[in-house]
Amino acid sequence: MNASELVERDVIERVLASALSRGGEFAEVFVEDRRTSSASLDQRRVEELSSGRDRGAGVRVVVGETTGFAHTADLSEQGLLAAAHAAATVARSGSGRTVTIALGDHVGYASNAQQPLGSVDKARKIEVLLRADDIARSTGGEITQVMVGLGESSRRILVANSDGVFRSDHQVRTRFNVQCVALGDTGMQTGYRPVAATRGFEILTDDAIAEAATGAAQQAITKLAARPAPSGDLPVVLAGGSGGILFHEACGHGLEADAILKEASVYAGKAGQKVASDLVTLVDDGTVEGEWGYLAMDDEGRAAGRNVLIENGVLTDYMWDFLSARRQGRSSSGNGRRQSYQHLPMVRMTNTYLLEGPDTPEDIIAQTPRGVYVAQLGGGQVNTATGDFVFGMTEAYLIEGGVITTPLRECNLIGNGPEVLQRVDAVASDFSMTPGTCGKDGQQVPVGTGQATMRLSSVTIGGTAA
Amino acid sequence: MSELLAIAESIVERAVGNEHLEVYVSSGIDTEVQAYQGEVEKLTTATSAGIGIRVLVDSPHGARVGTAWAGSLDGEAIDEALREARDNVAFATEDEFIGFATPDGVPAAALTLVDEGVTTTSLDDKIALAIDLEKMVRGADTRIRQVDSANYSDYVAQAAIASTLGIRATYERSGAYVSVEAIATDSSGDQTGWGLSAGRAPHELNIDKAAADAVRRATRMLGAIKPASMRGVAVFDPRTTATLLAIIGGALSGSAVVRGRSFFADRIGEHVAVDDFSLLDDPTDPRHFSASIFDGEGLACRRNVLIDHGRLQGFVYDTESARRAGTSSTGSAARGGIAGSPSASCRALQLAPGARNQAEILAEVGDGVFVESLTGVHSGVNPISGDFSVGITGLMIRDGQLAEPIREVTVASTLQRMLLDVTHVGNDVEWLPGVAAGQTLAVGDIALSGS
Secondary structure, three states: OOHHHOOOHHHHHHHHHHHOOOOOOEEEEEEEEEEEEEEEEEOOEEEEEEEEEEEEEEEEEEEOOEEEEEEEOOOOHHHHHHHHHHHHHHOOOOOOOOOOOOOOOOEEOOOOOOOOOOOOOHHHHHHHHHHHHHHHHHOOOOEEEEEEEEEEEEEEEEEEEOOOOEEEEEEEEEEEEEEEEEEEOOEEEEEEEEEEEOOOHHHOOHHHHHHHHHHHHHHHHHHOOOEOOEEEEEEEEEOOOOOHHHHHHHHHHHHEHHHHHOOOOOOOOOOOOEOOOOOOOEEEEOOOOOOOOOOOEOOOOOEOOEEEEEEOOEEOOOEOOHHHHHHOOOOOOOOEEOOOOOOOOEEOOOEEEEOOOOEOHHHHHHOOOEEEEEEEEEEEEEOOOOOEEEEEEEEEEEEEOOEEEEEEOOEEEEEEHHHHHHOEEEEEOOOEEEEEEEEEOOEEEEEEEEEOOEEEEEEEEEOOEO | OHHHHHHHHHHHOOOOOOEEEEEEEEEEEEEEEEEEOOEEEEEEEEEEEEEEEEEEEEEOOEEEEEEEEEOOOOHHHHHHHHHHHHHHHOOOOOEOOOOOOOOOOOOOOOOOOOOOHHHHOOHHHHHHHHHHHHHHHHHHOOOEEEEEEEEEEEEEEEEEEEEOOOOEEEEEEEEEEEEEEEEEEEOOEEEEEEEEEEEOOHHHOOHHHHHHHHHHHHHHOOOOEOOOOEEEEEEEOHHHHHHHHHHHHHHOEHHHHOOOOOOOOOOOOOEOOOOOOOEEEOOOOOOOOOOOOEOOOOOEOOOEEEEEOOEEOOOEOOHHHHHHHOOOOOOOEEOOOOOOOOEEOOOOEEEOOOOEOHHHHHHHHOOEEEEEEEEOHHHHEOOOOOEEEEEEEEEEEEOOEEEEEEEEEEEEEEHHHHHHOEEEEEOOOEOOOOOEOEOOEEEEEEEEEOO
8 A cells, every 4th residue: 555545635635624724824634554563582482473553643733833733543534624623722713714725746755675564474583583592592601581572663654734745655664682681690681782774674684683692692791790880980982883872862852953942952052153072073864774763754744854963063953843943934854753643743863973083993992091991872861951961881891001801780871961072082983873762752763873983081980889 | 431341342252263362442532731931832632542452372282372453443453453463373482371361359449540520621721730830930930941841631541351261351540740841040050850740630730839849959950060979878859769669660570570580580588678668569559640450451450568678578470470480460460552462560669658757867867969860760770680870960968958959970889789778768658650659768878970
């Protein structure tokens, strides 16, 4: 089924017209039909295969600075009209005016997935789970538990609005992860590796599976020898790929226009100013095909863009969705995203990454007399108003005398965005990206983060050792 | 509500051959209002419904389960879900412990968890709550420079569960919330604070308290500094204690324990905490906003003692984890909505109140750090290894009094150590949304990482 066939054009036109009949200035219908499939292997047991289907529409009506929103799982004209009516309650002044909406030509994007959800035999998926388990266990006798998960989604979306936009997309994503538990004298430690892309099952090549399984197992085993992380300020070297989350938290959220317009970000009013070290050129780019945060168009029908946020340390622009851009009389940057038809779109990141620098990873480590080397970061969190953020290190080592030495137990690092951006003092050229899930106001969306090996001259390590 | 049960039963009746069916049907009505600068910024009204189906087929050495879900109750969606769930069965591993709940005779608590006020209160009145809340915060203190968001939300949710093993359960719950985030400013820069109030209906909400909390928390953080690293007592306020209890509750889940993924595994009967620490999970206590009559498998919720005077007494189980552990379900199955299969989870945790209020605890502690908010809980706490490291904001405690505000600092220990290092449990129980009530809790020997 083509996404544009989710609801007929003339039905959408009538629903949009009805949504504006009480006086709204802008109306939008977002239709989604999402199928998901998940499989999990735990201790060599296939615990369950689960299939899901979610289908419905969200209608929003904008009047001045007010947005009315309603959603429904009923895609009949009657169901959509009821949602339009509910969304239009915010337009109180209007009284039964007649509006005509004529949608423009339909623009449809397609997925490039070779093996989208539904095309691969379920037995083949089980084979992949078991293979990962085998590989992880063969990595070392310390591995006592292996969990493998596979999630696939196929999301068809349709966006139509009173400006005539009429666009659809088909987004296929596949996520695979291996988690291991190793047991040693000091207790249990865990290892984790994800593989995820905006592609189909074809991403799970033998090499990708082996790398994830070995990586997760090796990480858990290595951490058995971990000693408590230091407490206090030290230089921190972030391995390529792992540190993108730093920028996601330290400034990404603070560069989202909704926070800027409410002056709830430390970066409000700083466009054109130096906010980071010269080494920092940060880009949010929804166009990197296949990456976890890739989009052909965002959830407002705007083509994804490559947006330079910080260039050589100078803040160049923020990220914008339809509403925040409308308030400023400019165009959206293609960053309007939503978790599902049940959610309003917001300004969200896509793939956020730091451009490469002149150094090599080896030199950066060698030139760090004492510090922490972070091989993998977990999640993070930021208060955009103060700029204070944390992020977890799930695999880290001490650097002593310019050499990576002892593994460290897990802990959070804490810093202040504007301060930490100034402390980027080395960036290498071994760029890579990591998939993640970003939460904001209760909505989860897939994002990518990326960077090459880099160093921060000082960050507070939240460990327990003196 | 009986309508949902009728749908569930009609699907259960479609079971064929040796298969068993378990059907979970839910529906909800939600309202959300966000106010900004005296106007409605966002208004959402929505109804939703969905279904989760599990199919179980007995096999020579156990059984296999397949699942599917749909975000709608139309016939086509239900047919597809049933078909998919059946198709998924064959790919599961045969498991002697897997099984659906069977009625266990435990009577359901007589709880009224719906307040009609949610549906009888007009939309205008709900909008007024959010707008008044914002106005109240803006007007409370000249240092409040912005209210990032002032929100009102409510819901009425209903669910029914039926199975071929005789499970028949229906329940409904309502809730109403306000929350607000304030940004305060002075020459030292911006600080934030948030306040909330929860109830089962709008009339139970205390917007004055929510506003005052947000203002007090934001303004008293002004001028916050990054303190020097130290080791000492951390006093957690009720909200942050509730977060700690939820983490500990996660490690008390039978589903984690039977898989060896909890630092509590194999420690029943041991002293895992100080004598003053008694932890209870009691969804039948209606003071919990998360109180419930039935669990996610349709068994009656019940009171479960988990830690009694420091001794690890038991875990919470759903049917599958209980069978694996050789015991019975404690009525603690939880499902993450229609898409989630049941797993054991604490739902309504409460720490037995101690003898002192917060001021008395601060006086006895003398010097330490008062923790008012936690960040990075999902990235800095490992419930398997027990490693604990989180970012905090709060205030120093000096001479038994709250002193200067602090930020950009972490507190760290291990969960195992913290339970044994508890020095005071407060008597100031605060009922909060989420799986745990909160109260003041003092924990000794915490590492504070600052400058």
